[in-house]
Amino acid sequence: MSNTDFALAVEDLTVSFDGFKAIDKLTLYIDRNELRVIIGPNGAGKTTLLDLICGKTKASGGSIKFKNTELTRMAEHKRVRLGIGRKFQTPSIYENLSVFQNLEVSYPAGRSVFGALAFQCTEAVKAKVQEVATDVRLADRLDTEAGLLSHGQKQWLEIGMLLMQEPELLMLDEPIAGMSARERELTAELPQRICTDRAVIVIEHDMEFVKQIAHKVTVMHQGKILAEGPMDKVQADERVIDVYLGH
Amino acid sequence: MNFIKASILRYKLWSLALLVLLLAVVLPLTLDIFRLNLVGKYLTYAFVAVGLVMVWGYGGVLSLGQGVFFGLGGYAMAMFLKLEASDPITTKIQSTPGIPDFMDWNQITALPLMWLPFKSLALTLILVIAVPTLLAWIISYAMFKRRVGGVYFAIITQAVALIVTVLIIGQQGYTGGVNGMTDLKTLAGWDTRTDSAKYILYYICVALLVASILLCRWIQVSKLGTLLLAMRDKEDRVRFSGYDVSNFKVFTFCLAAALSGIGGALFSLQVGFMSPSFVGIVPSIEMVIFAAVGGRMSLVGAVYGTLLVNAGKTLFSESFPDLWLFLMAALFIGVTMAFPMGLAGLWESHIVPWWKGRRQALREAAAPAPAAPPAAARADDASLPDGVSSQRI
Numbered sequence: 001m002s003n004t005d006f007a008l009a010v011e012d013l014t015v016s017f018d019g020f021k022a023i024d025k026l027t028l029y030i031d032r033n034e035l036r037v038i039i040g041p042n043g044a045g046k047t048t049l050l051d052l053i054c055g056k057t058k059a060s061g062g063s064i065k066f067k068n069t070e071l072t073r074m075a076e077h078k079r080v081r082l083g084i085g086r087k088f089q090t091p092s093i094y095e096n097l098s099v100f101q102n103l104e105v106s107y108p109a110g111r112s113v114f115g116a117l118a119f120q121c122t123e124a125v126k127a128k129v130q131e132v133a134t135d136v137r138l139a140d141r142l143d144t145e146a147g148l149l150s151h152g153q154k155q156w157l158e159i160g161m162l163l164m165q166e167p168e169l170l171m172l173d174e175p176i177a178g179m180s181a182r183e184r185e186l187t188a189e190l191p192q193r194i195c196t197d198r199a200v201i202v203i204e205h206d207m208e209f210v211k212q213i214a215h216k217v218t219v220m221h222q223g224k225i226l227a228e229g230p231m232d233k234v235q236a237d238e239r240v241i242d243v244y245l246g247h
Numbered sequence: 248m249n250f251i252k253a254s255i256l257r258y259k260l261w262s263l264a265l266l267v268l269l270l271a272v273v274l275p276l277t278l279d280i281f282r283l284n285l286v287g288k289y290l291t292y293a294f295v296a297v298g299l300v301m302v303w304g305y306g307g308v309l310s311l312g313q314g315v316f317f318g319l320g321g322y323a324m325a326m327f328l329k330l331e332a333s334d335p336i337t338t339k340i341q342s343t344p345g346i347p348d349f350m351d352w353n354q355i356t357a358l359p360l361m362w363l364p365f366k367s368l369a370l371t372l373i374l375v376i377a378v379p380t381l382l383a384w385i386i387s388y389a390m391f392k393r394r395v396g397g398v399y400f401a402i403i404t405q406a407v408a409l410i411v412t413v414l415i416i417g418q419q420g421y422t423g424g425v426n427g428m429t430d431l432k433t434l435a436g437w438d439t440r441t442d443s444a445k446y447i448l449y450y451i452c453v454a455l456l457v458a459s460i461l462l463c464r465w466i467q468v469s470k471l472g473t474l475l476l477a478m479r480d481k482e483d484r485v486r487f488s489g490y491d492v493s494n495f496k497v498f499t500f501c502l503a504a505a506l507s508g509i510g511g512a513l514f515s516l517q518v519g520f521m522s523p524s525f526v527g528i529v530p531s532i533e534m535v536i537f538a539a540v541g542g543r544m545s546l547v548g549a550v551y552g553t554l555l556v557n558a559g560k561t562l563f564s565e566s567f568p569d570l571w572l573f574l575m576a577a578l579f580i581g582v583t584m585a586f587p588m589g590l591a592g593l594w595e596s597h598i599v600p601w602w603k604g605r606r607q608a609l610r611e612a613a614a615p616a617p618a619a620p621p622a623a624a625r626a627d628d629a630s631l632p633d634g635v636s637s638q639r640i
């Protein structure tokens with residue numbers, strides 16, 4: 001595969017589970033500074049695609065290139081160190097630790113065993129935690145045990161943990177699932193704000209939210225890409241209406 | 248002085264200070280040397296329990312084979328002591344003088360190669376730590392890199408305990424077999440069987456135990472400690488935050504093994520023998536019970552747990568030897584079901600709030616309406632397991 005200017009270039013990606021092709025020869029390019037939303041019916045392979053990019057699932061074939069570095073055989077933690085951050089569908093935070101500790105642990109320093117032993121929570125770290133906490137509206141909850149946060153706040157906290165790492169590719173799997181209307185509104189501002197200097201992929205079902213944030217929408221169906229383009233064009237697509245949006 | 252005070256506050260060391268007072272002052276003043284030596288023996292198990300707090304409580308990895316590392320450290324020390332006790336003059340009635348008696352009984356005529364390093368005390372002291380650590384590294388690296396964990400890991404450690412015991416018993420000529428290594432007398436010419444030697448060894452044991460606890464506490468409050476807790480909770484999140492999770496588990500497992508090795512060596516020194524009965528599955532599980540009873544999140548709790556269970560064992564097995572094993576099992580089941588955080592957990596959830604409440608009441612009685620600390624902050628503190636501060640200072 002040749003090199004490209006894209007932040008992420010997925011080409012001919014295939015993964016099969018016992019013969020079932022969850023992702024089938026999928027090709028997808030994401031620009032730097034782009035906010036892409038992936039939509040599609042359940043079982044279309046959206047989450048699997050993110051799993052493949054971050055390394056949770058191993059690809060059966062094809063290539064995933066991030067800034068022209070081949071990822072398919074790379075260990076998960078190394079992909080993260082290259083600049084890929086991923087938020088899971090259910091909020092995945094450390095419930096027993098405080099909000100501060102959750103963010104501090106996500107700071108990209110002292111990642112080896114002895115590095116972690118020598119790690120000091122310096123002013124720079126504290127400032128970064130404060131900055132990110134303000135971004136995700138948790139600045140006044142730093143001492144709270146994360147398990148006590150509301151569902152929406154947990155989602156924000158996980159996004160904050162990713163922002164600590166300054167990823168160049170940020171993948172959010174259903175970031176507003178389970179949020180109250182007010183929390184959704186507040187979250188909608190977030191991707192716009194954090195999208196500068198990085199590519200963002202969002203999986204979402206809430207079409208209002210998608211309309212609000214998306215630069216470009218990709219519709220997936222049965223492991224393949226059904227349609228791709230601006231929101232209004234995709235919404236008018238007959239096939240998309242058939243399989244997903246409904247008449 | 249200020250530095251010490253600040254450190255105590257930062258690392259929450261009051262409980263440790265109390266333990267030191269008990270072990271270094273109260274017990275030596277109240278117990279005769281026979282009982283004190285017994286306490287010293289129990290304290291060698293406490294090294295294993297402290298290691299288990301790190302690997303099981305913090306790391307979330309249950310090992311049912313810590314006896315192996317205890318045994319390896321113990322055997323390393325015992326081999327040195329045995330060689331010293333087998334000088335050619337004392338063993339001149341053997342067909343091959345100068346080698347340990349059990350080798351002579353097994354028709355071995357020259358000192359085996361693997362015994363040679365144990366002629367040197369310095370080398371022995373290194374091996375006491377290095378051998379258990381190396382084995383722990385091999386086991387844990389192979390397992391954790393393949394993402395074997397949980398109950399599978401526990402079963403494998405159990406299998407290792409069985410294998411090592413069979414190996415030790417089977418290789419009688421090299422290890423002393425089922426009897427182990429007996430008649431250990433002197434350490435570099437110093438008779439370890441006298442009362443004064445027992446006192447000195449007891450204090451060395453206490454000092455090393457306290458040093459181990461301090462080291463573990465330091466690790467707990469470092470980022471590594473936070474990461475261990477994070478990993479226990481959401482391993483994938485840690486991995487996808489750019490950490491190689493397996494390396495942290497390997498480190499913790501090796502740390503626990505090294506501590507166990509030190510405990511084993513001190514056992515050989517204080518008790519004067521080492522045998523396979525401290526290596527196998529049963530002692531390994533007993534050591535887990537010590538940590539569970541004391542509280543698997545509390546380093547100091549693990550020491551109390553070890554002392555209490557062993558005191559109970561000595562007491563009950565003297566009067567009802569047949570019942571003891573059942574009692575021990577009941578204790579383990581009872582503890583894990585009724586108070587999973589052990590004695591330290593009970594202390595944190597019952598005694599500490601009661602004490603705080605009393606102090607609060609006293610203060611309110613003395614000065615009318617002082618500013619009360621925010622209730623929410625205190626509730627956070629109480630709901631956390633012992634040893635986990637809600638916010639790093």
